[in-house]
Amino acid sequence: MTELLTAAQMRAIEQAAIESGEVTGLELMERAGRGVVEAVFEEWPELAETSHRAVVLCGPGNNGGDGFVVARLLKEWGWDVEVFLYGDPARLPSDARVNYERWAALGEVLPLSAAPSAMTETDLLVDALFGTGLGRGLSDEFQDVWDSHLDCIADGVAIVAVDIASGVCADSGKEIGIYAFVAELEVSFHRLKQGHVLGDRMGRAIVKDIGINTWQHHGSQTCEPVTLVCIEESSLFKTPFDHKYDHGHALILSGGAGKTGAARLAARASLRIGAGLVTLGVPGAAQMEVAGQITALMLRRVEDGDGLASVLEDERLNAVCLGPGLGAERARELVPMAVRAEHTPYIVLDADALTAFAEEPEALFGMLHEGCVLTPHGGEFARLFPDIAEKLKAVPTKGPAYSKVDATREAAARAGCVVLFKGPDTVIADPDGRCIINSAQYERAAPWLATAGSGDVLAGFITGLLARGVAPMQAAETAAWLHVECARSFGPGLIAEDLPEELPKVFRDLGL
Template structure:
């Protein structure tokens, strides 16, 4: 799986490489600048075919130094290049200052940018290079509002060095000051070095970055504590092994709500069955038995009216994974969740109503949880269960590094003592031991049509089915989340929740073939 780094982790890698004598800062800056130019020509082949005009905005740090390298290399290609510097050239860091001098020595000129500068790139500029702050930003940049508008005009192609300036590299959120709107610098192409950063994948990152291209600058060390991004391997982990049969794949129990409220649980149960649970039973109150019985075939049905009935059913040790929440109803959730969480040796997925039912007393739910549980909240459910953590996450970010969705999920998992799947286009999955992964549905994996009723219920069912098969909570959540997005990608626009389960066999066939 690919690593997603924080700005601090990236700086630590570069510092360690330089400190070891393996490379100099100047060499890294030269490689970065060359990587940007290579990426531009790879992305836009027409720009490589003939000289054009570029405007390069350089900041006061090493990101600006990368910009000077880009300017020099484009000039060597015959381009007309205009450079604007925000800051004092005499106060540039040593490596950036060297590249400023190299640019000037080759006849390049630098126009100073002051707070009152009005930026309006000429209509013939083919490329705008944002080398302002990159991952080093720690404050809002409202004074670049005119530049931000230029990046959104659509009249010029924009490449960002590291990350669009103004965007926090750790959280993917634009930094703001008070109630003032952020200067939202946006790129068509963002060139990262060594590895993507968390901000490329979280929150506003995908919308701001356009496309992200990673360039190797020769760093050979691994970052400590890096967040992983789920990839195809997580989906392949769901492939059945030769010799498996239904009794080795477990028995999942999905609890439904009352009459007229069983559809969500049936979606979850079918998801559990499709992803490979050996047996799946729906636990149904008497008033809904006829409704459910008329809708199912491969799924089984047992009557579960209340906590006593559930406790009796769970005397069967073969029922090894439970799912509560989809369409369950608050009153029924408060009755059944304590029994489900108290059953020994059972994996438990809690979703939807199983979370919302405890919004007035979240600590009572947290006190029931164990390390075999998986919580699958969307943002609203997360806020009801972890209001203080959600408050930090939703607060306006005024300085970097800003509190991120990774921070929030990690803190919630530690408090709950179990795996937390904080859903969204940037789903973050965290374990209580601090491990975190990101399942990104951005860029080439964007599936906005997944935002429709019932798809979260199917995800809960996918996780439950994998838990029944013996996956650990973290493994089940990772595989299910990746497959959930992949099914949506395979089906395409117009998707409804039922389509996910019907598309899954084709996805698994491709992965397991």
């Protein structure tokens, strides 16, 4: 399980490690600096071959302290290293101060204002200005250095950020202020921070171990760390003795004639992910259209709320999906019937089933129960949770900033059910505070998912897993993970129809 930490959680963990007496802050700083140098040589092996030039920008806190360690280690490798400090050396925290002194025995420390001219002729730029202690945006004092770092990017200079790019909030991934740096490589310590996988992050973030092992759950953490999705393959198996009804029966409600494609996509996705049976609930006027397009899927006429209620008397129908192509009016009529159905434990609400309640989200939340899953994209999220979306959208002026994790947790608590907030950084939260991120970034980038109908397929995947008896939180995270795997497996040219068809290959690769 890959944990992602906030700055406060990381501080608490470090503090507990230091207070336990088994490691000192100075040792951690040395390991952090060593980790950065190792990561640089792994990322750019050509830099390890001979000595090169480095510019190290150090800030006024421990991030700067790591920078002094990096400078010293590179110097020991025979590099030509220039170090620039923002702030007064006398005010550095003690460990950073020790490393400042150690560096000062080897070379000069110039003020940050002198850095731009050196940055025109370097092979490596080390950004050790601010890490988890970023408290506000970088002031205009940083403008020249920031401009020069853009020139470095244009010139192809290797840029490594110590912990996280300076100016980026470690909790939210948001840029605080206007002078946020960009780095090709970010080297985090002990664990990635939430900010490494939230938002539109550039570059690549990796973790270097700094030897904190036993203390990770100590400290004054207010809630459990967020984790990256970790799927349990066992929830996807079918045993040789299973009957189709052992894997549930999903009902996907369709919109009217000419609007049935989205529900058909979701239904096919439910079937492919292993629901035993999948039925499309279709209004009479669309029956012919749908009947001509399906084979293994089944079809039931669902004209209105009463029609749905009578279909749902069948206790074998255990998961219902409403939203894709449903239409707002039909959604307003069918959603209350579905969520109140006595025998239907699981409901997925997507697309129109969310937008239909934009005027009265509280009425929707009042009906929901713990078997429900909401799957909004950014627009739908803002319609249902306008105040939360406002907070998330606000341009932060200080850190730590309100994050997509905070927003999704707040939404789940308000809705009283699992909320999956889509994006390349899909955040899934349970009302109990558990929170998981499915990151489609760095080596898991799946930009081909930005195609019409891919969200319908995701809703279908979740519904299928719920039908199979997977609990809502796990169904949402497993579906989100498989969705990205299907996109990555298919690759460029992907359209939504391809996602369910790629699932058998992904399953085979998982060894199912």
